Amino acid sequence: MNRIRLNVNGEDREVEVDPRRLLVHAVREEVGLTGTHVGCLTGDCGACTVLVDDRSVKSCSVLAVSADGARLRTIEDLGTEDDLDPVQRAFLEEFAFQCGYCLPGMLLTVRELLDRDPDPGEEDIVQAVSGNLCRCTGYGPILRAVRSAVRATREADRP
Amino acid sequence: MTGEDTPRYTAPADLDGVVAALEGADEGTVLVGGGTMVVPAMTHGHVVPSALVDLGRAGLTGIREEDGATVVGAMTDYASLLAADTDRGPGHPLRLLARAAAGITGGPQIRNRGTLGGSASYANPASDVPGCLVALGARLRLASARGVREVPAQEFFLGAFRTARRPDEVLAELVLPHGDALAWGYVKFKLAESSWPVVTSAAAVLAGGGLRVALGAAADRPVALDVPAPHRGTADPAWRALVADGAARALADRGAAFVDDVLADAHYRAAVTPVIVARAVEGALRGADRQERGRA
Ligand SMILES: Cc1cc2nc3c(=O)[nH]c(=O)nc-3n(C[C@@H](O)[C@@H](O)[C@H](O)COP(=O)(O)OP(=O)(O)OC[C@H]3O[C@@H](n4cnc5c(N)ncnc54)[C@H](O)[C@@H]3O)c2cc1C
Ligand code: FES
Ligand code: FES
Numbered sequence: 001m002n003r004i005r006l007n008v009n010g011e012d013r014e015v016e017v018d019p020r021r022l023l024v025h026a027v028r029e030e031v032g033l034t035g036t037h038v039g040c041l042t043g044d045c046g047a048c049t050v051l052v053d054d055r056s057v058k059s060c061s062v063l064a065v066s067a068d069g070a071r072l073r074t075i076e077d078l079g080t081e082d083d084l085d086p087v088q089r090a091f092l093e094e095f096a097f098q099c100g101y102c103l104p105g106m107l108l109t110v111r112e113l114l115d116r117d118p119d120p121g122e123e124d125i126v127q128a129v130s131g132n133l134c135r136c137t138g139y140g141p142i143l144r145a146v147r148s149a150v151r152a153t154r155e156a157d158r159p
Numbered sequence: 160m161t162g163e164d165t166p167r168y169t170a171p172a173d174l175d176g177v178v179a180a181l182e183g184a185d186e187g188t189v190l191v192g193g194g195t196m197v198v199p200a201m202t203h204g205h206v207v208p209s210a211l212v213d214l215g216r217a218g219l220t221g222i223r224e225e226d227g228a229t230v231v232g233a234m235t236d237y238a239s240l241l242a243a244d245t246d247r248g249p250g251h252p253l254r255l256l257a258r259a260a261a262g263i264t265g266g267p268q269i270r271n272r273g274t275l276g277g278s279a280s281y282a283n284p285a286s287d288v289p290g291c292l293v294a295l296g297a298r299l300r301l302a303s304a305r306g307v308r309e310v311p312a313q314e315f316f317l318g319a320f321r322t323a324r325r326p327d328e329v330l331a332e333l334v335l336p337h338g339d340a341l342a343w344g345y346v347k348f349k350l351a352e353s354s355w356p357v358v359t360s361a362a363a364v365l366a367g368g369g370l371r372v373a374l375g376a377a378a379d380r381p382v383a384l385d386v387p388a389p390h391r392g393t394a395d396p397a398w399r400a401l402v403a404d405g406a407a408r409a410l411a412d413r414g415a416a417f418v419d420d421v422l423a424d425a426h427y428r429a430a431v432t433p434v435i436v437a438r439a440v441e442g443a444l445r446g447a448d449r450q451e452r453g454r455a
């Protein structure tokens with residue numbers, strides 16, 4: 001077993017893991033935050049997306065030990081029921097999810113996009129969600145939601 | 160996951176540490192680059208490591224210039240490569256790699272994590288990087304306790320998922336010589352957005368007027384060939400026949416052949432190859448043209 005340190009959503013945590021333990025399982029089971037979903041375990045679906053040192057990764061494709069010392073941001077940190085993140089609000093208003101299984105990954109991916117570039121072009125938007133598979137909603141509403149989040153961010157930035 | 164077969168895990172802090180960790184290693188010692196291929200392979204039991212050597216802390220990143228070549232650290236990920244691709248001429252080797260990186264599927268998560276060295280070492284025939292390295296005449300710098308050796312890309316890729324890397328070697332750097340390319344074109348031909356490609360082609364317009372072309376995904380390993388310039392355009396049937404012959408010969412020379420798989424049969428791959436090469440060449444010619452006009 002390896003003892004690793006993670007800063008999860010601003011809180012320091014120490015957990016013990018087998019070196020083969022996937023980051024997604026460590027987050028859900030050792031850390032106890034189950035908002036990060038497990039879909040394919042092959043790197044295809046994006047349901048397990050978290051931010052590691054501000055960069056989105058598919059946490060089923062990262063060993064927990066590799067993240068020792070890293071700063072993690074998971075869906076639990078993205079806003080509260082009374083104070084939604086603009087990305088969450090946009091997905092809600094545009095009806096951009098149904099069952100919601102893909103949603104945590106989708107939201108974090110879009111959060112990373114906007115953190116990196118508050119005014120992304122259409123191609124960047126399509127590219128940003130291309131690693132997140134949604135089996136229910138269809139990408140029409142999802143892309144509308146991302147564009148709406150972009151507009152909201154732009155307006156909020158306006159002096 | 161039982162305690163007894165838990166692999167030994169190390170994450171060396173530099174290349175020397177990696178080399179030391181690999182001393183005497185056998186096939187059971189598994190290197191972890193970005194992990195995008197090898198970690199799921201462990202999850203599904205396709206890879207069962209006795210030891211894990213994580214390259215994530217060894218600092219094998221970064222891009223630098225070295226006597227007539229650009230040297231790229233094996234742990235450079237696609238996103239960093241794209242970020243570094245600024246203000247370089249259309250014939251610069253990084254331009255080709257950036258073109259390929261821009262078409263990597265799987266979303267920003269894969270671009271943030273997948274590395275050039277991991278793609279080369281994995282040697283999936285359908286991957287983008289191997290064909291590009293062959294087109295560039297790249298050399299793969301392998302380090303072990305026995306020293307450092309350089310293997311030309313064409314000799315590195317031995318077959319599907321097979322390379323010249325020995326179990327105690329780490330791919331440390333990719334050496335990309337500044338050759339005589341004026342501009343690069345790249346085409347990845349696939350039948351669905353997130354599917355693996357049927358054929359990829361990288362093409363360069365060379366200073367002497369000829370063309371260098373590489374084919375990926377067509378066979379179990381990538382190959383390069385020289386092709387004359389299409390004086391009557393890339394639609395000219397005689398030129399396309401030359402490309403088809405050249406491709407067949409280049410494959411045969413390396414003991415390879417067009418492959419059959421779920422995406423396409425060998426006959427289809429052979430038929431589509433001259434078309435895809437033509438598109439890559441058109442891209443390269445446009446790039447060379449733009450540069451010419453920019454200079455005038
Ligand atoms: C959803 C998805 C979409 C993808 N789309 C594409 C695509 O469009 N095009 C494409 O080409 N690829 C694609 N890939 C494959 C992508 O994972 C690889 O291209 C990636 O670059 C592999 O790098 P890595 O660092 O993650 O490799 P790893 O998974 O870390 O390693 C792969 C193999 O190489 C070995 N290895 C890694 N680094 C080294 C080194 N420095 N020295 C020696 N051995 C090493 C490992 O032991 C392992 O055997 C996709 C993958 C996924 C999951
Ligand atoms: S569970 Fe990680 S990508 Fe599907
Ligand atoms: S809402 Fe069901 S998978 Fe996306």
